[in-house]
Amino acid sequence: MNLALKDIRHSLFRFVLTCFGLGLLMTVVLAMIGIYNGLVADALAIVKAPEAELWVVEAGTQGPFAEASSIPADTRDAVARLPGIAASGAITYQTLETESAGKALRLYVIGYETGRLGGPSHLIAGREIGTSHFEAVADRKTGLVPGDTIRLGRDRFTVVGLTEEAMNSGGDPAIFVTLADAIALQTEIAPAAERVRAARGATPPSANNVAAVIARLEPDADVELVAATIRQWKHLSALSQSDQENLLLASVVDRARRQIGLFLGILLSVSAVVIALIIYTMTMEKLKQIATLKLIGAPDRTILGLIVQQALILGGSGWGIGLTLILLVKDNFPRRVLLEPMNAAVLAGIIVVVCLVASGLGIRAALKVDPATALGG
Amino acid sequence: MAIGDLLIDVQQVAKHYGEGETRVDALREVNLQVHAGEVIALLGPSGSGKTTLLNIIGCIVAPSTGRVELDGEPVFDGHWLRGDLRKLRLDKIGFIFQAHNLLPFLTAEENVSVVLDLAGQSQAVGKARARELLDYLEVGHRAPVKPSHLSGGEAQRVAIARALANRPRIILADEPTAALDSKRAQLVMDLLRKLAAEQEACIVTVTHDEKIFDRFDRLIHLRDGRLEDAGA
Structure with a gap:
């Protein structure tokens, strides 16, 4: 029984909305990567x-x-x-x-x-x-x-x-x-x-x-x-x-490139914090259910799987939505937005790492939950 | 009542929190034996130690001193004798909560079968057992329904089914009738008595509900961490 998927299905609308919000954030990140690449490619195009x-x-x-x-x-x-x-x-x-x-x-x-x-x-x-x-x-x-x-x-x-x-x-x-x-x-x-x-x-x-x-x-x-x-x-x-x-x-x-690069770095940091916050909040909301699971005998790997799977599904969906949106709108940008498959792959890798790190915070909280908190109403 | 196997054997168990001036003795040299088929109630005012005792029997809290044996297996003797306490709980103990604590994202049937899933049983076995228990508890028709759509009585019966899913011989209940009216409370207790007899299990209940006192084989009174009285 996949508890992560069951929980997602239970609050599907909210989860989809969260994914969409994250997807919009990923769209901005991908747009910045694309603009950065575009700037370099445009500059070099005339030379090449x-x-x-x-x-x-x-x-x-x-x-x-x-x-x-x-x-x-x-x-x-x-x-x-x-x-x-x-x-x-x-x-x-x-x-x-x-x-x-x-x-x-x-x-x-x-x-x-x-x-x-x-x-x-x-x-x-x-x-x-x-x-x-x-x-x-x-x-x-x-x-x-x-x-x-x-x-x-x-x-x-x-x-x-x-x-x-x-x-x-x-x-x-x-x-x-x-x-x-x-x-x-x-x-x-x-x-x-x-x-x-x-x-x-x-x-x-x-x-x-x-x-x-x-x-x-x-x-x-x-x-x-x-x-x-x-x-x-x-x-x-x-x-x-x-x-x-x-x-x-x-x-x-160079200056424009560094400016966009710095902004991209800030944007990625903000995205990481947002993802971490979402996953941590999702976990904290489930602490009572996690305590119940622990009390009825669920091993740590079940709790771990619940949190990590949801984090990865959230990150993956956000990435997918972000990629789809940017591919749909990139030609409407006044400057060239150039996305290479490698960029999307690297961002996916970053998201996986961020999700796993963010899950770590949630897992830490979940593993510390005393099963006794499930008792006593 | 015929006396069955000794399922809970608590010997000289004490539990204190803190040290020195801040030391609080939650339990003092408690001895308790519960046999198969018995349904007992832990009574006492708030802070008397009944929840602590329930948590110790449920292997959630370690005693400070003493010895605990469950279903013939020594589990605590100055320290836990098993590393996998959750597996121990999964195999030997069923819990019934005051607020039923059903997982809101699972259906009634899944709330029961999840225990068997955790125990490594196949999905088909879990589903069949869940159906059997829900039908037995007369909530089989509510199997595909999520807990938010169950009435208080239905939810409590699903919670009982979950507690029984893995055929534990020790069932611990924390105020199982607190959310029910007196008629439903008595029905639930009758049901628990019947299950205890049929499955050769024992039931230890923490309760304040005087309306159901007559449904217990023994009423165990606790005051200031001591067992005051154990009488039928």
Whole structure:
């Protein structure tokens, strides 16, 4: 006879309600894990998308994500000619705000040379850019669809294709345009301060500069060797793909990542306390029944089983409800919620441990109950 | 009444709590023998030691000194002679409580069969025995009902069935008729007497209920932890 299940069935509504409450808490925990992963994945997505192995940037900078970088666009020709380089492409990045369907839309504009490295990694609708000007491929989170037009700077661009998971570390969705359009856009939308500077007679920024040149290497090429060669050009610096990823995580998203990580830690601690409190209260409410069971001869393992099984069922149900809810609503979050199976498994493991520890408190109280308390009404 | 086996043999049992100035003597050199078929009552004012004596016989509280033998087996002689007191209770002792203490999440039938389940009997055996006892106690039709839907008398009869489930030879009852009217109280006592005779068991009851005194073979009076009188 399974006393734990019988007791649950006896007060099913209350138990389900408790599980649901715990499930909501688990939803928040899973959402935070997902947001944490999403933040890291979003930040890295833009670095990983071109599938480059080498980033050539302005000397003395850690561009183009951690710091601004500006190098001549023809650097790409020089890099392409180096031994060990299989493919290369010049690329620009800039954030701008425009309007779409009457609403403000922040976009991360990526300029790339069509047919070279740096374009969208894959398309989910439409086609790639086929003309030299005024066509764009947008991330689906922009809300745009192929055929839509959108004003960038002074010109109107037609969306010809859609990609996904292309955004900057701030979560702004990306829009890909040709390098020529992107360079034009850089000067067209120069801030007022830049124009004042130009009016004073200062040297205007080069109209043919890009943020970086990315390169893919031949299979037998040594990335460090090629990078060292590039660094010999004093106006350039070279970073490997892993350097770029580490730099991005360490300098751009590190604070946000630690903030969310800390909040996640607090949330997990709160969840542990709540689970412990629920299980302890459930046990304390049953002390008289436990005393009766002990008096009629129930061994400790029966009492232990009653508490531990209920704790695990409660934790398991809360986890299941939490996982189901977050999978249902995760796409409605403004930022990407990225949940890996491993995250859910680790949370399940944590819940099992918390339930067992929490059961320990209840078991301690239950085992201390004097069977004599069952006597005397 | 024919005298049966000696089922409870309490010899020179004393129990005190605390030491020195705070010492309280709950029982002082109590001797008590109860035989199979006997139904006895422990009487006395509050604090006289009757519950302590019941707890000692029920192997819930250890005496300070003395010797206790249950169903021919020595269980206490200065210390417990068995480590598994719960198993001892499960096998030899049935308890009937003042407030019946049925488990609210089990049906009447399950409240009875749970004892056999704890004793390692199969579900079928437990169910059959529970049905048999509930039918015998005329509450068989209430077998699938939870305790919250039973009347006071029905709940008490289910509690009696639970106490008898594992065929114990010693039944300890703490104010078993306190929650019942006088007619039901006498019916319950008649039933306990009948069961004691049929199962060759003894019943030790703590009670204040004067209406049922005539249903006992002996009335044992306790005052200040001493046995005052043992008379029919």
